[in-house]
Structure formats: structure tokens, C-alpha cells
Amino acid sequence: MYQTVFRQIQREYEIKRNKAIEDSEKRKKDLRMLYPEYTVLEENLNNFAIEQAKALITKGGIDKQVVEENLETKIKELNSAIEKFLVTRGMSKDYLKPRYECRKCNDTGVMQIDGIDKKCSCFVQKLVNITYKQSNMLKLKEENFNTFDTCFFSNVPNKEKYGSDKSPLENIENIKKIAIDFCNNIENPNQKSLLLIGNTGTGKTFMSNAIADRVISKGYTVLYQTAPVLMDMMLDSKIRGNKEEELRGKYEQIFDVDLLIIDDLGTETLNSMKFTELFNIINTRLLKNKKTIISTNLVLPELAEQYDARVMSRLIGNYIICKFFGEDIRLKKKMMEK
């Protein structure tokens, strides 16, 4: 199954790439019809390219080098003449180039790093998405830093209610800063992971989604899962994964994705195997310098009561604790609708 998915994505990439090339050819064709002078430029370029190819095969020695260099200069000149032609007619200079979705791999799914082929992050993300069938990823269109709205957060502090001198507005703006910083430093070993604590409806999942959206657009891989589903999946992979490749793939991704988001920790039913697994995830990812976001409705003492000391010490030592507070935005939204 894992292999089938793999091949299916490779096939998709091939189609995407061919489509981008065909589209660019179509744009060239249209341009030829419209502007005879473009046709001349293009023909010149093609002729020189053919000559260059010939020179590569036939000549040798110093002579060859001179010829090649001359041709290369000429080709560069022609290319910039075409670019100039496009720009003066109101088109972008890249108008004729194939428009690949991913600029890192030109939709090949493969990137060269230090001369070694590596799966491009866009490819890995596709794998993650397909193997997990993540419905949550769909929410990223609605919940991101562009749709982030501070109108739901009061600017009046209420120490008695929230236990802070800050207003909910000040607080969320501060957390937003921490979150953006986190996105910018996702690979930095000094950057801590995030623990989002707060009552329901205070914006934890929204913030996680906004971070996911930003991090994905930077080209990293993200896996979002609620704690109950994640923990069940872990155990399932553990028990049956030796035999089934798909499950093994899933299991590995939990440790390998650049950002893992565990939402609603504390809502899963607990048993000792899950403790071990949770510790394993948190600890292994710390060692690999892979960032994690954990959100929970529990307060720290409740967390400490539910999870063992090893989990707690990892969280407290290596996570920035962001306390969300304010009115339940879900309720607020409902009231505003009425």
C-alpha cells in the first residue's frame, strides 16, 4: 500500500510536470502568432542551441572551449533579448517558462542536497496527507495568520478570572509573536517546541493551524493529529506494523515530520503503553531536533497528575508554555450570529 501510494504520487508529478511544459509551449505558440519578431528571436536562440550541441560533440581542445564560451554568451544575450521583449510588452520575464507548482524541485519530487537525491518536502507532504487522509489540513484555508482576528479578544485585564495582569488581547498578541518566531526558527536547535494550554474555545487549535499553514508554505512537512487518534494509531502500528508496510510508514512519519502537532492532549483514554509511546514521541523528536506542538485543556498540575514525571520534565524543560485565556470564542461567535 505504501509503495502504491508512492507510485501514485510519482505519476501525479509526471502529469503535473508535463502539463506545465505543455502550457509553456502553448504560450510560445500564441506569441509566435501574435508577434513575428518573437519568432525570429526564438529561431535564433534555437539555432545557437543546436550549434552549441554540435560543438560539444565535434571540436576538441582550446578551440572547443572558445567556441563554447562564445556560444554561451550569445545564448545568454538572446535569452535576455527575449526577456526584454516580454517585459516591454507588459508580460513577466518568466512568462514563457514552465510554471511548476514547487520551485524547489520543479515538480520532480526530488531535490539534490550536497549531490544526493532527496525527496522534496512537497513530495513528503503529499505522502503524509494521503497516508493520513487528514481532514484537518483542509482547515488551513480558514485558520491562518491572514484570517487571524483579534476582535475576539478583550483588551480588559481580569486578574481574578484569568490569573494574569495581561488582557486576553495582549496575551494573544504575545503568543502570536512567539508563534511566528517559532515558524521562522523551525530548524534552529535553540528553538523550543510549544505547549499550548488553555480552556476550550480560546484559540489553541486556530494557532496550531496558523503555524502549520506557515510552516508548510516554507516547505516543511507537518502532521496534525488529535491525541486520541495519534495514540491509537501508534499502538496499532506497534502491534501490526511489522507486517504491514503502510502502518510502518505511518509510524515512521510521527518521528520524522518536521512539525508534529498533537492536539487535545489529555482527552485520550490512558494506559501504560500510551505513556511509554508518548514519552517516546516527545523524547525522540527532541533528540532529532524536530519541533512539536502540543495543546491541552488541562492545566499544568492536572497534566502532572496524568502523565509521568519523565514526560513532564521534557515538557517543562524544552517547551515554551503558552497560556491561552479569554472568553470562549466559539460561544462568542454563535452569539454574534444571532
Ligand SMILES: Nc1ncnc2c1ncn2[C@@H]1O[C@H](COP(=O)(O)OP(=O)(O)O)[C@@H](O)[C@H]1O
Ligand atoms: N485568532 C483567531 N481569529 C479568528 N478566529 C479564531 C481565532 N482563534 C480562534 N478562533 C475561532 O474560535 C473558535 C475556537 O477556537 P479553537 O482554536 O478551536 O479553540 P481551542 O482549540 O482552544 O478549543 C474557532 O471557531 C476558531 O476558528
Ligand SMILES: [Mg+2]
Ligand atoms: Mg482545539
Ligand SMILES: [Zn+2]
Ligand atoms: Zn517540491
